[in-house]
Amino acid sequence: MEWQPDEQGLQQVLQLLKDSQSPNTATQRAVQQKLEQLNQFPDFNNYLIFVLTRLKTEDEPTRSLSGLILKNNVKAHYQNFPPTVAEFIKQECLSNIGDPSPLIRATIGILITTIASKGELQSWPELLPQLCNLLNSEDYNTCEGSFGALQKICEDSSELLDSDALSRPLNIMIPKFLQFFKHCSPKIRSHAIACVNQFIIGRAQALMDNIDTFIESLFALAADEDSEVRKNVCRALVMLLEVRVDRLIPHMFSIIQYMLQRTQDPDENVALEACEFWLTLAEQPICKDVLSGHLVQLIPILVNGMKYSEIDIILLKGDVEEDEAVPDSEQDIKPRFHKSRTVTLQHEGGEGEEGEDIDEDDDDDDDDTLSDWNLRKCSAAALDVLANVFRDELLPHLLPLLKGLLFHSDWVIKESGILVLGAIAEGCMQGMVPYLPELIPHLIACLCDKKALVRSIACWTLSRYAHWVVSQPPDSHLKPLMTELLKRILDGNKRVQEAACSAFATLEEEACTELVPYLSFILDTLVFAFGKYQHKNLLILYDAIGTLADSVGHHLNQPEYIQKLMPPLINKWNELKDEDKDLFPLLECLSSVATALQSGFLPYCEPVYQRCVTLVQKTLAQAMMYNQHPDQYEAPDKDFMIVALDLLSGLAEGLGGHVDQLVARSNIMTLLFQCMQDSMPEVRQSSFALLGDLTKACFPHVKPCIAEFMPILGLNLNPEFISVCNNATWAIGEISMQMGAEMQPYVGVVLPHLVEIINRPNTPKTLLENTAITIGRLGYVCPQEVAPQLQQFIRPWCTSLRNIRDNEEKDSAFRGICIMIGVNPGGVVQDFIFFCDAVASWVSPKDDLREMFYKILHGFKEQVGEDNWQQFSEQFPPLLKERLSACYGV
Numbered sequence: 001m002e003w004q005p006d007e008q009g010l011q012q013v014l015q016l017l018k019d020s021q022s023p024n025t026a027t028q029r030a031v032q033q034k035l036e037q038l039n040q041f042p043d044f045n046n047y048l049i050f051v052l053t054r055l056k057t058e059d060e061p062t063r064s065l066s067g068l069i070l071k072n073n074v075k076a077h078y079q080n081f082p083p084t085v086a087e088f089i090k091q092e093c094l095s096n097i098g099d100p101s102p103l104i105r106a107t108i109g110i111l112i113t114t115i116a117s118k119g120e121l122q123s124w125p126e127l128l129p130q131l132c133n134l135l136n137s138e139d140y141n142t143c144e145g146s147f148g149a150l151q152k153i154c155e156d157s158s159e160l161l162d163s164d165a166l167s168r169p170l171n172i173m174i175p176k177f178l179q180f181f182k183h184c185s186p187k188i189r190s191h192a193i194a195c196v197n198q199f200i201i202g203r204a205q206a207l208m209d210n211i212d213t214f215i216e217s218l219f220a221l222a223a224d225e226d227s228e229v230r231k232n233v234c235r236a237l238v239m240l241l242e243v244r245v246d247r248l249i250p251h252m253f254s255i256i257q258y259m260l261q262r263t264q265d266p267d268e269n270v271a272l273e274a275c276e277f278w279l280t281l282a283e284q285p286i287c288k289d290v291l292s293g294h295l296v297q298l299i300p301i302l303v304n305g306m307k308y309s310e311i312d313i314i315l316l317k318g319d320v321e322e323d324e325a326v327p328d329s330e331q332d333i334k335p336r337f338h339k340s341r342t343v344t345l346q347h348e349g350g351e352g353e354e355g356e357d358i359d360e361d362d363d364d365d366d367d368d369t370l371s372d373w374n375l376r377k378c379s380a381a382a383l384d385v386l387a388n389v390f391r392d393e394l395l396p397h398l399l400p401l402l403k404g405l406l407f408h409s410d411w412v413i414k415e416s417g418i419l420v421l422g423a424i425a426e427g428c429m430q431g432m433v434p435y436l437p438e439l440i441p442h443l444i445a446c447l448c449d450k451k452a453l454v455r456s457i458a459c460w461t462l463s464r465y466a467h468w469v470v471s472q473p474p475d476s477h478l479k480p481l482m483t484e485l486l487k488r489i490l491d492g493n494k495r496v497q498e499a500a501c502s503a504f505a506t507l508e509e510e511a512c513t514e515l516v517p518y519l520s521f522i523l524d525t526l527v528f529a530f531g532k533y534q535h536k537n538l539l540i541l542y543d544a545i546g547t548l549a550d551s552v553g554h555h556l557n558q559p560e561y562i563q564k565l566m567p568p569l570i571n572k573w574n575e576l577k578d579e580d581k582d583l584f585p586l587l588e589c590l591s592s593v594a595t596a597l598q599s600g601f602l603p604y605c606e607p608v609y610q611r612c613v614t615l616v617q618k619t620l621a622q623a624m625m626y627n628q629h630p631d632q633y634e635a636p637d638k639d640f641m642i643v644a645l646d647l648l649s650g651l652a653e654g655l656g657g658h659v660d661q662l663v664a665r666s667n668i669m670t671l672l673f674q675c676m677q678d679s680m681p682e683v684r685q686s687s688f689a690l691l692g693d694l695t696k697a698c699f700p701h702v703k704p705c706i707a708e709f710m711p712i713l714g715l716n717l718n719p720e721f722i723s724v725c726n727n728a729t730w731a732i733g734e735i736s737m738q739m740g741a742e743m744q745p746y747v748g749v750v751l752p753h754l755v756e757i758i759n760r761p762n763t764p765k766t767l768l769e770n771t772a773i774t775i776g777r778l779g780y781v782c783p784q785e786v787a788p789q790l791q792q793f794i795r796p797w798c799t800s801l802r803n804i805r806d807n808e809e810k811d812s813a814f815r816g817i818c819i820m821i822g823v824n825p826g827g828v829v830q831d832f833i834f835f836c837d838a839v840a841s842w843v844s845p846k847d848d849l850r851e852m853f854y855k856i857l858h859g860f861k862e863q864v865g866e867d868n869w870q871q872f873s874e875q876f877p878p879l880l881k882e883r884l885s886a887c888y889g890v
Contacts, residue, residue: 003043003088005050013038013047014055017062017069035069042082045073049089052107053096060103067107071114078118090115094130097149098142105145113152121153121160128153128169132176140185147180147191154198162204170199170206178210181217186226193221193232200239211247215240219251222258227267234262234273241280252290260294263301268309268375275305275378282385295390299397302386303405305379306423307416308453312376318453322492328535338584338639340682341646341689342723343730344766380423387427394424395431406442411451418446418454422461429468436468440477447484452491456499459488463503466510474514482507482518486525489544494537497529501540505547512551519552523564530568535582538572542585545569546592556593557600566604569593573608578615578640587612587643591650598654609651609662615644616671623678638680645675645686652693660698668694669705676712681721688716688727695734706735710746717753719763726767729754733774737812740781747778747785754778755789758796768800776801776813779820787820790827798834802841811849814842818852825859832860833875840883850887857890 016038020031038044051058051066070089078086093112099105116127131153134146150173154161161170173195180192196214199207207214214236221233237255240248248255262274278298281287291298308318317323387394398420405417421439424432432439443465446458462469462481469477485507488500508515515522526548529541545565549556556565569590576583590608594601622636648668652659663669672694675687691709695702702709716728732750736743757763758771775793779786797817804810821828821835828835839853861869873881873890884890 003046003084005047009047010050013044013051013066014058014062017051017065020065020069021061039073039077042085045070045081045085046088048073049092052104052111053092053099060101063101064103064107067104067111071107071111074111074114074118078115090124090127094127094134097131097134097145098137098139099145100141102144105141105148109145109149109152112149113156116153117156121157121166128166128173132173135176135180144185144187144191147188147195151191151194151198154195158198158202158204162199162202162206168206170204174199174204174206174210175213178213178217181221186224186229189221189224190226190228190232193218193229193236197232197236197239200236200243203243208244211244215247215251219254227265227270230262230265231267231270231273234259234270234277238273238276238280241277241284245284245286249286249290252286256290256294260297260301263298263305271305272373272375272378275302275375275382278302278382279378279385282382282389287386287389291386292390292393295394295397298386299383299394300401302379302383303398303401303416303420305375306383306419307412308376309374312374313412313453316453316495318451320493321450321452323494324492324497324532324534326494326534328494330535333536333539338588338643338646340642340685340723341649341727342685342766343689343692343727343770376419380419383420383423384426387424390427392428392431395428398424398428399435406439411449411454414446414449415451415454415457418443418457418461422457422464425461425464432465433468436465437476440465440469440481444477444480444484447488452493452496455488455491455493456496459485459496459499459503463506466503466507469507470510470514478511478514479518482515482522486522489525489529490532494534497533497537498540501529501537501544505540505544508544508547508551513553513555515548516552516555519555519558519561520564522548523561527564527568530572539582539585542589546589549589549592549596553596554598556596557598559600562597562600565593570604570607573611578611578618581637581639583615584639584643587647591647594647594650594654596654598656599658601651601654602658605651605655605658605662609648609659609666612644612648612651613666613668613671615640616675617667619644620671620674638678638683641675642682642686645683645690649686649690649693652690652697656697659694660701663694663698663701669701673705673708673712676709676716681724684716685721685724685727688713688724688731692727692731692734695731695738699738702735703738706739706746710735710749714746714749714753717750717757719757719760719767722764722767725757726770729757729767729770729774733770733777733809736774736777736781743778743781744785747782751775751778751786751789755793758793758800765800768796769804772797772800773809773813776816778816780812780816783816783819783823786816787823787827790820790824791830794828795831795834798831798838802838806843806845811846814838814845815849815852818849818856821856825863833872836876836884837880840880840887854888857884857888861890 016031016034019027022028048066048070052063052070055063074081074089081089089111093108093115097105097108097112099108112127116124121127128150131146131150134142135150137143137146160166161173162168177192177195180188183189183192196207218233218236221229224230224233237248237259259274259277263271263278265271265274281291308316313319402417402420405413405420408414408417421443440462443458443462447455447462449455449458462485469481472478485500485504488496489504491497491500526541526545530538533541556562569586572586573590576586594605594608619636619638619641622633623638625633626635651662655662672687672691675683676691678684678687691702713728713732716724719725732754754771754775758768758775763771775786775797794817801810801813817835836857839857842849842853845853864872869890873884876884
């Protein structure tokens with residue numbers, strides 16, 4: 001007997017569905033309660049499917065809603081459905097996939113996919129064969145409904161479909177889908193391509209076996225009149241370019257011609273898919289060869305795509321010039337991610353402390369509130385990557401266009417020209433240099449344009465040329481640029497404020513101490529902006545202030561500057577509650593300011609220090625509660641603790657010995673002991689950075705804890721977590737220098753790990769350098785314990801330290817190596833040429849270190865005798881030979 005609903009029950013369910021469409025919140029709440037009660041009855045789900053598939057007299061929204069509630073139940077409770085209920089639902093879905101209503105077909109498709117994704121593809125073996133079979137139906141609705149469901153299954157379960165778990169259904173499905181590329185209905189053709197497209201990136205075997213048929217079928221659809229079909233064809237070609245470029249190369253000329261057409265498609269969605277092709281092609285080694293001849297057509301198309309569309313301008317409120325008084329809506333504010341502190345050496349490139357492997361994402365952020373990827377952004381990104389491929393060869397195609405754009409009377413066209421100029425800045429810099437003396441003043445003039453969107457794009461483009469501006473005499477461009485940017489920071493338009501603040505931060509990074517003469521003027525502006533900005537831009541302002549502090553360093557430590565800057569920062573600091581996420585950017589900013597001001601920060605350090613300790617303590621307590629009773633307590637947001645630890649590091653680094661009393665009066669060492677053992681790598685990473693900074697600033701407080709800390713440091717010498725390992729290594733080196741010979745008991749705990757890391761292939765440069773320094777320092781304080789291992793690490797040790805600048809850390813490490821060579825000269829014999837090379841990397845070692853090098857080199861020469869030394873030094877590169885003979889007379 002088939003299941004039948006009880007009439008009274010059915011009316012009850014229908015009433016519930018009607019109520020749930022009511023806008024009244026009280027009704028909504030009552031509906032939720034009622035749903036929870038009804039879910040206790042197993043056959044409630046039968047009623048829901050019955051309304052969806054059988055009650056054709058009801059209106060479609062009610063039927064569809066019934067299906068969506070059922071879908072949520074399947075998601076939450078499917079494993080508890082009685083087998084008869086599950087069977088009934090599956091059967092109803094398959095029998096009604098061809099419902100005349102597109103909305104109902106789509107709802108049934110979603111329901112089928114949800115059941116399938118609950119691990120049911122295996123236990124519903126008839127699903128795929130039946131759906132594939134229904135594709136052959138004469139009835140359009142049945143064919144379209146089945147394809148809709150199949151497309152959703154292919155999207156959700158592409159990996160499972162290509163595995164042995166289901167005995168490879170794709171071998172049948174893919175050839176079947178390919179047949180439908182020729183179907184008379186565009187909707188069906190579109191489904192068929194979309195289904196196959198799910199298997200390109202994963203290189204499904206069944207697709208690879210049919211790849212040529214697939215490509216031919218795509219070409220056959222090139223001129224399809226349906227925009228959805230064209231979009232899917234473009235998407236397929238873009239993905240094929242990524243995974244099977246070999247198959248496309250023979251047809252590349254015609255594919256490029258096709259994509260040039262499609263990038264100008266009247267349907268923006270098609271144009272956007274096609275535009276992705278140029279982005280992907282730029283990453284392929286063949287790009288230059290296959291595209292050179294087409295630049296003359298492509299460049300104008302991309303440039304044209306970079307104009308704001310009418311809809312963009314409406315969404316961006318391009319006609320609203322002054323909106324600074326309008327409060328920000330909270331959902332506009334993207335979550336920020338704190339970059340945890342990674343301790344790196346002062347490299348030859350001259351970047352400071354913060355990690356060098358971190359990819360700064362500052363590109364094409366010209367209108368990020370719209371953050372939907374659109375044709376304008378894609379065209380700009382494509383031009384940017386192509387400029388990096390073709391370099392100055394792009395300019396002959398661009399310059400004639402640019403003239404017309406940059407001076408155009410229509411602001412939309414002028415704006416797109418400024419964006420073009422910014423997009424090519426990185427790739428075409430060399431070729432642009434001759435034009436910059438003329439262009440930069442024009443762009444600076446555009447900062448005063450009456451259109452806010454022109455002013456904001458001018459900020460961004462100028463920031464892309466900041467490096468060149470700073471390389472010129474300051475009065476020529478830096479001063480006028482800075483003056484105008486500071487005015488824009490106080491613009492009446494929020495988008496311009498944001499663009500100006502970001503651009504100014506970039507300028508600060510490039511100009512560094514060049515800004516010192518203008519500090520008073522800069523601080524006046526930034527502080528004035530504090531009183532003016534709405535929420536979102538305030539967060540960017542903190543960043544600009546922090547970057548300023550990083551860029552000018554101790555030059556900020558002047559009473560008049562401190563008087564301007566600190567009161568508003570501390571006001572904000574006092575306003576914010578401990579659980580307010582706005583503390584993150586403010587803490588990061590204060591961390592940079594404290595490091596720059598050094599002793600100038602002393603009057604402000606007490607409350608800042610105390611609050612950081614409180615934040616760490618609160619977070620640890622909350623984490624403990626959560627671990628013991630996860631059902632009663634929420635997991636804490638550990639970012640509060642990470643940012644607080646990083647600010648404490650900034651204080652320790654900035655205040656040095658002055659941090660002593662603060663540490664003495666707090667339980668920071670106990671908290672640090674817990675943080676160092678936290679399950680979250682970023683917490684450990686920041687803990688070890690702080691441990692190293694406290695070791696340098698106030699070792700007497702750290703020393704009593706060393707016996708407990710050392711084993712934890714040893715455990716974290718695990719290169720699986722690069723930044724954690726890096727900071728732990730650095731901290732061990734700093735502790736060694738303070739402990740001296742008392743480090744002896746701990747050498748065995750850490751040395752084997754360090755030797756293993758320095759010998760690992762593909763270890764990042766920063767970690768190699770820190771490991772080498774720490775091994776050298778360990779050897780410096782405990783030569784008898786470390787020297788016997790010399791042969792295990794001397795070669796990678798020498799190669800990783802030859803590239804860093806002379807500094808204190810390098811000095812202590814090389815002293816350690818020299819002492820160890822004295823203890824175990826045999827350990828260096830086989831790799832002596834590497835040692836010579838490392839010694840030659842010093843520009844000006846201290847006299848006593850130079851003496852140590854001299855003794856070792858001459859000792860080796862005497863040991864082997866004149867003839868052998870001649871033969872040995874013949875292998876040296878000429879430059880090395882010269883250096884050693886000039887500096888050490890060997």
